[in-house]
Amino acid sequence: MEIGIIGLPRSGKTTIFNALTRGNANVSVYTDKPNIGISKVPDIRLEKLAAMYKPQRVVQAEITYTDLPPPPEGSGNTRGIGGQHLNFLQSVDAILIVVREFEDSGVAHIDETIDPIRDAQSLMLELVISDLTIIDRRILKLEESLKGAKAQERESISRENTLLDKVKTQLESGTNLNQQDLSLEEIRRLSGFGLLTTKPLVIVMNISENQLSNIDVLEQNISGIFSESNVRSAVVCADLEMDLSQMTSEEELEFRNQLGAVEPGLNKMVKLSYDVVGQISFFTVGEDEVRAWEIKHDTVAQKAAGKIHTDLEKGFIRAEVVTYEDLIELGSLSKARNNGVLRQEGKDYTVKDGDIMHVLFNV
Ligand SMILES: Nc1nc2c(ncn2[C@@H]2O[C@H](COP(=O)(O)OP(=O)(O)OP(=O)(O)O)[C@@H](O)[C@H]2O)c(=O)[nH]1
Ligand SMILES: [Mg+2]
Missing domain, CATH: 3.40.50.300 (P-loop containing nucleotide triphosphate hydrolases)
Incomplete structure (x- = not known):
């Protein structure tokens, strides 16, 4: 991050x-x-896991x-x-x-x-001004390109223009982009512009x-x-x-x-x-290394595995997952397995904050 x-x-x-x-x-x-x-x-959970495994390396x-x-x-x-x-x-x-x-x-x-408070508002205003400058520049460019455009192109240009106008009006009235009521499609269309109030x-x-x-x-x-x-x-x-x-x-x-x-x-x-x-941490544990990894909160297991190594993402078979609380309570992965709290999860499993993951893969 x-x-x-x-x-x-x-x-x-x-x-x-x-x-x-x-x-x-x-x-x-x-x-x-x-x-x-x-x-x-800093993460107290990582410290507790390190105390349990006494690994050679602890990586925050x-x-x-x-x-x-x-x-x-x-x-x-x-x-x-x-x-x-x-x-x-x-x-x-x-x-x-x-x-x-x-x-x-x-x-x-x-x-x-x-x-x-005044200073925070003044910095936030600078973010708004940066966005308005980008939007104005884009609107000018669209007006230019409208001149020689064919009928088909006109349609998409005017659609973009309408969106930018709408966003600009709201920004000028004090509503930052991330507070504006925009569809997913509109957010996607704006995503390449580098707008800071998002x-x-x-x-x-x-x-x-x-x-x-x-x-x-x-x-x-x-x-x-x-x-x-x-x-x-x-x-x-x-x-x-x-x-x-x-x-x-x-x-x-x-x-x-x-x-x-x-x-x-x-x-x-x-x-x-x-x-x-919206960032969360999951952990990997072992005698060599106990480590925390940070990912976005809605990341699926296969993608999270790629954070550890690209091979783990490419050759992902499944992940063995246990919650931090269960592992700490039971004391080891094998006890977690025997108690039925070590789950087998597929590539589409959404990783949760505090999950301990062991990825099985084949390349
Ligand atoms: N008394 C006091 N002085 C502080 C505090 N924080 C920063 N300063 C002082 O304020 C001055 C500026 O601090 P910096 O951290 O350099 O501020 P900056 O925002 O990075 O400054 P620029 O990069 O020049 O914009 C320094 O002399 C700091 O010692 C604080 O909490 N109390
Ligand atoms: Mg400075």
Whole structure:
């Protein structure tokens, strides 16, 4: 899964990126180069399975985060999304918007005052503007091609025009694409255009350390404001999370306890990203390796097998599947088999979150 991080200048994007990827990218130094890094997905189930199998290797699922710098200040119409990064943003699974709530007179805000809701709305508006620009360009092109078109072509051009007009009107009145009432066929026809308001969003409010005691109230407020089905929000203190991400897990735990058991920001953000994208994990187990794999929630067994290796997809015979809960309760795959909870599933079986899968294949 790939996630793009955007936000106004100095909102704390790179600090959050470092916290998510345990990275060391330069904060507070502006650069127009994106930072790319990988975040290991924390999953207590994987730890329990590893404790059971004591394998040589434990492999967590991964999310790739890209921290996209805003355009240089005063250089164009947009302040959060640089035009040169738009193409990249079109390919991500979700967009993470960082907004600033922390107070620090040493860090200037581009609009002088601190207002995270305003900033989130302004970034969302930039996504809308990007979509409107693409749609307008396409409509112009269609008008051009209408000139020399034959009767047959005219029909399909005018059908596309009608669709784009409809989508544009709704966008202008504030309805993002993923909230619009579109048929599957219409969604398919729009899918190649790289429209950004189709993407799931995670809004991350970056607070100061002295606001930590208020984190639950802030979280309730922001999730009440951005309550659309494809938007999630979280409140974290990026500065603190970055510092903690550089420590050993024992040190980190001790500090978190001192601070009142703050839930790791990484866990929160990863959980929300999974949830909003509709991503789930399945596991493979054995003495060599215990591993988590991430897939979209409606993936069938044969396709999921391809995530492990293309041979497993090509030569797929069937999968032996047991739920995580059953395996943990019974203690081994053979006991699961003897108890009749190890199921034989065919290629069209929809893999569930937490399934333990063993793929039988023949190439
Ligand atoms: N006090 C405080 N400062 C923070 C916090 N998060 C980030 N900062 C500071 O804000 C400044 C900008 O942080 P960055 O993470 O570089 O922000 P950015 O959004 O990546 O900035 P650009 O890439 O320049 O747009 C740095 O000086 C950070 O140390 C925070 O939670 N509290
Ligand atoms: Mg940065």
